[in-house]
Amino acid sequence: MNRIKEAFKNDKKALISFIMGGDPDIETTEKLIFALAEAGVDLFEIGIPFSDPAADGIVIQQASVRALEKGCTADDLLNMVKRLREKITAPIVFLTYANSIFAYGKERFMERCADCGIDGVIVPDIPYEEKAELAEVCHKYNIAQIALVAPTSKERTEMIAKEAQGFLYCVSTLGVTGVRDEIRTNMAEIIQRVRSVSDVPCAVGFGISTPEQARDMASVSDGAIVGTAIVKIVGEYGRDCAEPVRQYVSRIREEMDTL
Amino acid sequence: MTSGKFGEYGGQYVAETVMNSLKELERAYLHYTSEPAFKAELRDLLNDYAGRPSRLYYAEKMTRDLGGAKIYLKREDLNHTGSHKINNVLGQALLAKKMGKTRVIAETGAGQHGVASATAAALMGLECEVFMGKEDTERQALNVFRMELLGAKVHPVTSGTMTLKDAVNETLREWASRLDDTHYIVGSVVGPHPFPVMVRNFQKVISEEIKEQVLALENRLPDAVIACVGGGSNAIGAFYDFIGDKEVRLIGCEAAGHGVDTPKNAATIANGTVGILHGMKSYFCQDVYGQIAPVYSISAGLDYPGIGPEHAHLLDIHRAEYVPITDDEAVDAFNYLSRTEGIIPAVESAHAVAYARKLAGTMSKDKIIVINLSGRGDKDVAAIARYMGVKIHE
Numbered sequence: 001m002n003r004i005k006e007a008f009k010n011d012k013k014a015l016i017s018f019i020m021g022g023d024p025d026i027e028t029t030e031k032l033i034f035a036l037a038e039a040g041v042d043l044f045e046i047g048i049p050f051s052d053p054a055a056d057g058i059v060i061q062q063a064s065v066r067a068l069e070k071g072c073t074a075d076d077l078l079n080m081v082k083r084l085r086e087k088i089t090a091p092i093v094f095l096t097y098a099n100s101i102f103a104y105g106k107e108r109f110m111e112r113c114a115d116c117g118i119d120g121v122i123v124p125d126i127p128y129e130e131k132a133e134l135a136e137v138c139h140k141y142n143i144a145q146i147a148l149v150a151p152t153s154k155e156r157t158e159m160i161a162k163e164a165q166g167f168l169y170c171v172s173t174l175g176v177t178g179v180r181d182e183i184r185t186n187m188a189e190i191i192q193r194v195r196s197v198s199d200v201p202c203a204v205g206f207g208i209s210t211p212e213q214a215r216d217m218a219s220v221s222d223g224a225i226v227g228t229a230i231v232k233i234v235g236e237y238g239r240d241c242a243e244p245v246r247q248y249v250s251r252i253r254e255e256m257d258t259l
Numbered sequence: 260m261t262s263g264k265f266g267e268y269g270g271q272y273v274a275e276t277v278m279n280s281l282k283e284l285e286r287a288y289l290h291y292t293s294e295p296a297f298k299a300e301l302r303d304l305l306n307d308y309a310g311r312p313s314r315l316y317y318a319e320k321m322t323r324d325l326g327g328a329k330i331y332l333k334r335e336d337l338n339h340t341g342s343h344k345i346n347n348v349l350g351q352a353l354l355a356k357k358m359g360k361t362r363v364i365a366e367t368g369a370g371q372h373g374v375a376s377a378t379a380a381a382l383m384g385l386e387c388e389v390f391m392g393k394e395d396t397e398r399q400a401l402n403v404f405r406m407e408l409l410g411a412k413v414h415p416v417t418s419g420t421m422t423l424k425d426a427v428n429e430t431l432r433e434w435a436s437r438l439d440d441t442h443y444i445v446g447s448v449v450g451p452h453p454f455p456v457m458v459r460n461f462q463k464v465i466s467e468e469i470k471e472q473v474l475a476l477e478n479r480l481p482d483a484v485i486a487c488v489g490g491g492s493n494a495i496g497a498f499y500d501f502i503g504d505k506e507v508r509l510i511g512c513e514a515a516g517h518g519v520d521t522p523k524n525a526a527t528i529a530n531g532t533v534g535i536l537h538g539m540k541s542y543f544c545q546d547v548y549g550q551i552a553p554v555y556s557i558s559a560g561l562d563y564p565g566i567g568p569e570h571a572h573l574l575d576i577h578r579a580e581y582v583p584i585t586d587d588e589a590v591d592a593f594n595y596l597s598r599t600e601g602i603i604p605a606v607e608s609a610h611a612v613a614y615a616r617k618l619a620g621t622m623s624k625d626k627i628i629v630i631n632l633s634g635r636g637d638k639d640v641a642a643i644a645r646y647m648g649v650k651i652h653e
Contacts, residue, residue: 051550052419052536054428055274055435061418073548098272098535103549125272125535150276152438160275174276175436 003091003119004144004166007042008201013256014167014223015214016203017249018045018095020063020231022072026080028239033084035246036230040253041090042223043167043203045122046081048074048096055097055124057178059228062235074104078116085117093120093146093166098133106134110141120144120166128160138165149194150174151185157193164200170221173207178228180207188220211255218256226252263452266575268568271451273431273538280438285453287358292460297357304349308382309339311346311464315472315629321599321619328482328622330615332602332632333469335493342605342634343465343493344375348444350461352379355442362386362437365444366430368395368423368489369560369607370402371634372446377411379444387411390429392422395559402638420553423489423563427537447490448567451538455568462496469629470500477627483508483618486631487610488581489525489561491570493633502578510618511570512610514556515583525554527566528574528581536564541571557586557646560607560634588613590646593636605634606643 008014017036021029033044049067053060074096081092094113101109101123113121120143126133131145138145144166149157151174161168170190172183191202204217205225214224226249233248234241263269271281291297305311314334322330335343348365355363363385367373373389380387389406393415396403403413419425427449434443445454448462466484473481484501486494488511501507516524524530531542534549544552544564556562566581573579589606592613597603604612608631615630622628636643644651 052424052428054431054537057432058418068550097549099543099545099549099551101549102535103532103545103547124274125538127271127273127275127278129271129278148275150274150278152276152279154279156275156279171276174438176432 004043007091008167008222013218013259014042014201014203015040015253015256016043016045016205016223016225017041017230018047018225018227019234020047020049020060020067021077021080022049022067022070023063023231023234024066024238025070026072026076028241030080030084031242032234032245033088035242036249037088037090039246039249041249043090044092045095045225045227046077046092048077048094048100050097050100053097055176057176057228059232059235060177063231074100074109078112081118082116091119092117093122094118095122098123098125101134106137110137110143113143114141118143120146122146122148122169124148128156149190151190157190158197161194161198161200164198167201167203167222168194169225170202170204171206172204172217177206179209183207183213183217187217191221211252214252215255215259219259224256263456265569265572268539268541268571269452269455270540271538272535272540273451274435276435277438281451281453288354288453288457291354291357297353301350301353304353305346305464309345309349310337312468313337315469315476318600321596324599325616325619327619327624328626328628329624330619331473331481331627331629333465333497333629334632335465336602336604336608336632336635340371340375340378341637342371342375343462343496344372344446345378346464346496347446347458347461347492348372348375348379351442351444352383352385355444356383356385358442360385360440360442362441363444364388364390364430364433364441365446366423366426367391367446368426368562369558370395370399370406370638371560373406373411373413374402374409376444377406377409380411381409388414390414390416390426390433392416392420392426394421395423398559398642399638423559424551431537447492448495448569449490449537449539449565455539458492459495459499459569462492463499465493465496465631466498466500469497473627473629480504480507481627481629482622483510483628484631485510485512485611485615485628487512487561487607487633488566488570489514489563489607490565491567493631495567495569497631498579509573509579510614511579511581512584512614513581514558514561514610515585516555516557518585519583523555524583525556525562525564526583527564529583539568541568542566557589557642558606558610560605561610582614584610584613590643592616593639593643602632603636604632605636606639608633
């Protein structure tokens with residue numbers, strides 16, 4: 001969890017990347033992490049592919065399908081993270097649906113996460129009301145249970161922010177993951193609500209696809225999360241995606257660093 | 260109705276984006292269903308528009324043929340739109356309207372819930388969009404056209420296995436992107452709280468009527484109530500008022516497809532384990548990593564890898580039992596009821612008829628079985644012909 005704190009400590013805004021684990025295969029995912037690190041990513045989100053990703057748009061759904069077709073499992077990704085940990089010092093979190101953790105066994109899953117060097121979990125289908133499902137095991141193994149707030153959270157925002165760990169994932173648009181032409185939500189207002197009760201770092205995600213959007217979102221928060229736009233490049237280039245992803249993410253880094 | 264849990268099952272495992280809408284729905288549901296005016300309006304719709312109360316029919320020939328327990332059929336198939344689905348849909352559509360929603364969306368498997376939703380939307384002047392697995396739109400092409408006739412837009416879902424579970428995923432995605440003016444009419448006792456409670460309460464009229472009708476005819480309670488189970492809305496509707504009557508056996512029939520030992524089935528209780536999907540904790544067909552299994556049944560309405568959380572709880576506390584019925588057994592029962600009683604059942608409901616055929620002969624003649632005939636079989640005629648290798652097109 002301390003690694004997450006480190007990622008948000010420096011003067012620059014945090015750049016957070018999401019990729020689907022095992023898309024198109026584990027070897028490429030490993031290469032991608034190094035490419036992303038080189039491009040200046042501060043925190044890595046790795047998705048565990050799931051058969052029924054109800055919170056994801058078509059791009060990430062298809063990435064799940066590609067990873068599952070290659071037989072990617074939670075164990076493969078845990079082992080991969082353990083290997084990465086020999087060289088990568090930035091925080092790594094899993095983005096996973098509740099059932100992947102539940103089927104694995106909550107306790108066994110968190111124990112292995114801790115052993116392999118995972119710093120946190122983002123579980124989109126575990127809202128505040130169900131967080132007790134994982135709270136105890138996350139605490140026991142020092143894994144941050146990262147919460148989300150949405151434009152529809154309104155008065156729930158403070159309640160969620162008060163108990164937030166690691167960082168707060170601020171969802172910028174309604175609907176599912178995916179790129180948007182423009183982001184109309186007043187993120188500054190949401191982050192103001194968070195700030196009134198907590199000093200937890202806030203990162204904005206959902207819909208960010210251009211360096212300018214990343215810069216704008218980071219300017220009102222502590223960082224920007226880029227997912228679908230990267231996964232799209234992976235889908236396009238397959239096993240040769242590392243270099244185009246590095247170039248794309250480097251441009252986002254440069255733009256964010258103008259802040 | 261606060262925790263939304265049935266034992267350890269149920270809950271609200273959904274994205275934060277929809278949480279406030281679920282809270283709003285729960286508040287509205289509690290508010291309106293306690294209002295005499297709402298209750299009266301819904302009762303009038305159920306009676307005058309949908310044709311309730313549905314009949315309890317003594318299946319004399321079937322009883323004689325099986326030579327055991329007396330068999331009654333609860334005729335939900337005679338409801339407007341042809342199944343029990345209308346009970347829930349009228350309740351939710353009326354609620355949506357009171358909440359100021361102008362648009363409803365729904366998932367559908369066999370198409371019965373989609374047709375019911377499109378019907379209620381037409382009646383109440385709501386916009387309606389239905390999400391249906393592409394495979395199901397082909398299996399149930401007639402119902403797709405029926406929905407379109409009623410003014411609904413049907414979206415074929417091409418993700419995943421292209422069946423009911425994927426239609427649910429897609430409807431959840433659609434709802435999360437447009438919450439302000441849209442209500443999601445969940446079609447079964449599944450999904451996040453308050454849906455399993457709300458849908459059950461809109462369906463429990465089935466068991467309340469059965470109880471009253473059996474008492475009037477026989478002056479006693481039935482010995483067994485049998486219903487088919489996919490998500491489980493007709494079953495919970497038929498069971499609910501009997502849960503406190505321990506002497507009444509409650510039997511749910513799940514779809515065993517080619518058999519529970521084959522890869523092609525949808526028998527959640529026989530083969531499933533506890534998991535989290537579609538907003539709820541319950542039993543699901545899944546692998547060791549929690550990937551939801553591609554399930555199969557001849558019946559699109561039972562082709563679902565999970566079961567409502569209240570059924571999971573009734574199983575755990577040994578109040579209800581769940582038995583698998585194969586495609587072959589269901590098709591046999593489909594033919595049997597058609598020829599014996601002149602009633603063509605939905606292939607879903609035929610699963611319940613199939614189990615009654617096994618059970619009746621083992622019970623004495625003074626016993627009573629009620630089969631919930633949840634829907635009529637018109638929609639299945641083409642599929643059954645295909646299954647039996649009969650060509651009906653020129």
